[in-house]
Amino acid sequence: MSIVRVHDKDFEPYLPAEQITKKIKEIAERMDTDYDGKKPLFVAILNGSFMFASDLFKSLTIEAEICFIKLASYKGTKSSGQVITAIGLDTDMHGRHVVILEDIVDTGKTLSEFLPQLEHQQPASLKIAALLHKPEATVYPISVDYLGFSVPNKFLLGYGLDYDGLGRNIPSIYKLVE
Secondary structure, eight states: OOOEEETTEEEEEEEOHHHHHHHHHHHHHHHHHHTTTTOOEEEEEETTTHHHHHHHHHHOOSOOEEEEEEEEEEETTEEEEEEEEEEOOOSOOTTOEEEEEEEEESSSHHHHHHHHHHHTTOOSEEEEEEEEEOGGGOOSOOOOSEEEEEOOSSOEEBTTBOBTTBOTTOSSEEEEOO
């Protein structure tokens, strides 16, 4: 792994793909135990979570469903402060065990605005799985039930995370060189 340049910024290696894969398999094993016989519904938040959602879903052995919703709060390297819903959720969640899949929990604003919409549908349970969490950046209290990695409050790229649309396809995670 070496420095990569995306748009006008340089990013240095942070989490290698092998380490990410290992952690996702560990999370899947926990979920297989926790949701055995419950047929959970996974709600992946696009765009960033698509790689995490795909790899996690492939690692599960339980019966489960997955659907997608698009929420956005980033512009460039900073949160815009506004949550935008671009693709609605059309799956009935009443009485279902629901797991939200996020690539990264940063300030927590996106989930803090989205969770009440889900709770209104009265799921049997509602949990959050995130590959990454930035505890130092969290402003809105969000409890992550299945966590891959706690990370510093740095701008990250790769494995679904982008910088103005580019870099999502990089299999490892990089951090901004400052």
